Amino acid sequence: MTFRMPAEWAPHERTWMAWPGPNPTFTNDEELTAARTAWASVARAVRRFEPVTVVVGPGQLDSARALLGDAINLVERELDDAWMRDIGPTFVSDGTELAAVNWVFNGWGAQDWARWEHDSKIACHVADLAGVRVVNSPLVNEGGAIHVDGEGTVLLTDTVQLGPGRNPEWSRAEVEAEIHAKLGTTKAIWLPHGLTGDYGMYGTQGHVDIVAAFARPGTVVVHSQQDPAHPDYERSRMYVDILSRQTDAKGRQLEVVEIPAPTVLKDEEGDWVDYSYINHYLCNGGVVLCGFDDPNDEIAAGIFRRLFPERIVTLVDARAIFAGGGGIHCITQQQPKV
Template sequence: MSWRMPAETARHERTWMAFPAEGETLGDTDAAREEGYATWTAVAHAVAEFEPVSMLVDPSEITRARRMLSGSIEIIEAPVDEFWMRDAGPTFVVDADRPGVLGAVDWIFNGWGAPDWAEWRRAAQHARIIADAVGAELVSSTLVNEGGGIHVDGEGTVLLTETVQLDPRRNPYADRQRVEAEMARTLGATKAVWLPRGLTRDYDDFGTNGHVDIVATIVSPGRLLLHDQQNPDHPDHAVTRDLRALLSEQTDAAGRRFEIIDLPAPATLRDEEGPVDWSYVNHLVTNDGVVACGFGEEKADAAAREILADAYPGRRVVTVDARPLFDRGGGIHCITQQQPAL
């Protein structure tokens, strides 16, 4: 078998999501819960403008989901606790030696390092549930990893973060060589590009400890979009400056030095919890479109749409207010997972 993860820009069969279920992530007030339901629904409807959407829904939320979701969105009843599909769900791969065969990598999911607050044991089964639903071959992995912790170009390059895959709460016995070997086996990655860390807020209790999908993404082979915090009063100003310097010296699997496209952060620096990690990098590429995070800043949101439209020629860019997602620890990319077309 020769598994390969296609680039996100390749054609999709559909996008997978999970509908929110009551718990720590959704919120502890009626207003917070309603905000969560509404935001996940808005993202689903935005994605459905471009491609089919399938939604895992906990039995306790079936009635609500049927009321809020359009009839075009497929509802699949399954146990749900955490509903960040990118992280708990499967990473889809194809087999170069067997055209038409779909694989689903089942990483071990432990709630981003098994923090005390996380409820993740139901979500840890989502990869197997979805693989069974679509008839994909299960590619079982012993690596604790999340889909938000990787980005690929489809041609052998994978972006990783030292504080994620080498996190002792996730993989206490891993080193770079072991991680890279597993990326080669499961994703077909022949070149790993390691970031030393992620954004500041992502190291809070509700963070992922440095997911790459909020920092950088490969828009096409040899080209990176990089989060750019331009304000020196924000701690990520130094972080993104250093990441830019590092990535500018890196090459991809084909030996190309990366062209880096800066994607400026919105103007807001802080919320009541501290420095924000609002990032336009955390978007989803769909068939003929891009679903982008918005942050209620007309000028910055419009500038990001323009950069994304230029980075992904021929795709229509739409914005969904992602502040309720970031308040809960992630963004649009984090709650979606593409299934490639065969």
Template sequence: MSWRMPAETDPHERLWMAWPSGGYTLGETAEDAHEARAAWAAVAHAARRYEPVTMVVRPEDRAIAEAYLDPRVGLLEAALDDAWIRDMGPSFVLGTPTGGTPGDGGPADGGPARLGAVDWVFNGWGQQDWASWEDDARIGGTVAQTAGAELVPSSLVNEGGGIQVDGRGTVLLTETVQLDPGRNPGATKAQVEAELERTIGARHAVWLPRGLTRDSERFGTRGHVDLVAAIPSPGTLLVHVQHSPEHPDHEVTGQILEVLHASRTADGTPWTIIEVPAPAQLHDGEGWVDYSYINHVAVNGGLVACTFNDPHDEKALRILADAYRGRHVSAVDARIIFSRGGGIHCITQQQPATPAHA
């Protein structure tokens, strides 16, 4: 079977999420917990306008989830440690039999693609001392089975937020994630690339040196690419740019832009790069923010985008609307989600439609 991860902008069967269950995501007070639940629900409801949404929820939290969620949001009961489905869940792919010939239902015959689900090894973002992942490490298989997908096991420690694809063989990733000694000790770029080719059909990798500053600190992922760059259409990149020299990400995003300008797609063409300015807010009282408009999710006919009650919100939404032309942009205040360690893209995972359902 030959597997390919479609572009996020390709048609979806549904969007997956996971309900906030405990720990730092829910916070220390009842008000903290309410804020987290309301934020996750707001994303689910925005996405539900465009496509079905299924929320993974711990059995003991089902009644709480039902109190916040529209009944049209489906619920799947399973044990959870946390709520970052992009990272702990599977990366969905489409598969066609290799070596197909006319008449066998394979690619040469126009036969239907099969839904697969790559089950990465999840180890709490590189065995972070604050993370727990015993239950989350099993969610990939649970979601795959429920979706009716063929499980594609992988020995690579990886998270969905650590890769961005164009659906045509290009993958964006960061050296600080896949080559992290806490994830894949001793791994080489060639080894990572070979596994990504086997599992998601990536034949060309663009390696970024690192991710954003806050995301590289103790409670971060050590550099997820989905805070830095997104691919709204083949050959086009949206890139997070910090224009303020006060913020350490000013230098970081300058380095990333330099790498991306020198890179090419899998087809050998240079990117059209669209810079997306970081929010004007630089600090949240705890450190340099990693607020990013890049951490959005495409849905059928729409886009669910982050806002931050920030002077740059309006400009960023205009850039996104232009890049995702023809899609309606729904904005959700993502400050509560970012205060827990991620954004809208981090708490969602798209399941592509197979050709029969597209």
């Protein structure tokens, strides 16, 4: 059988995360403490639904245990940063066996602040801990840069897979061929870029998992900025237009569900925020949803409850995670159940 990446809503064996340590993303003790508190909140929320293993840097086990509690598994490995979606493996299955795709990781396009000596090896460490074989890919890619429906369709963005910092010599056709070969997909839907704020200091340069995500085969949730003052107002309308005119790998016309963005437009430094409810995480029986202490938190939660009536929706404050450059989906990585 062909290996394929199961959809995120398929049953999980466990969730993998990585623990924030001192690094360029968290520039002082206050930021690091806030990040660890947020990561721990996400880990505990996920643990209500499935096992969680957190990879922790050397010498940090005691401090991690104090915040995570005894119900979460900890393993010690060298780390540079804490974004398991991007540094961890992408698990694929043929129905009887699990394997781990090891993309090339280069610090989100070799950004000058990033370090990846240790993070580039985490996918193999996690695969070893999970007891599955590694499938190496020559493509520079991250888990947050792909989203699949489990039935042959994958979402990608031009500025990531085709960006100059990642795969400058690759053509669109070559990228698609490698993605399809590793994920078992047959159709790629490309968006031109990500959200405006994702191109700042700690941005990923356009990850799709903050813009759009499959909620079920044939249905995609899309970030919808409601305020014309924000540059994502036009961008989100472009995404809705593009996706509304697409069919998936099975030939279904996509149903687009718009998720209103939080009302806040800028951060304390005056930069446009990329706060997004799209960057949620589906776990066994649950939806862990980014919260921002915002009036739209409950609106978004209500939409997700309608989309996933059989799941419990949990809001977790994600502002400290977004301050580091990502959201709840960015710090979690599912291991599918075979």
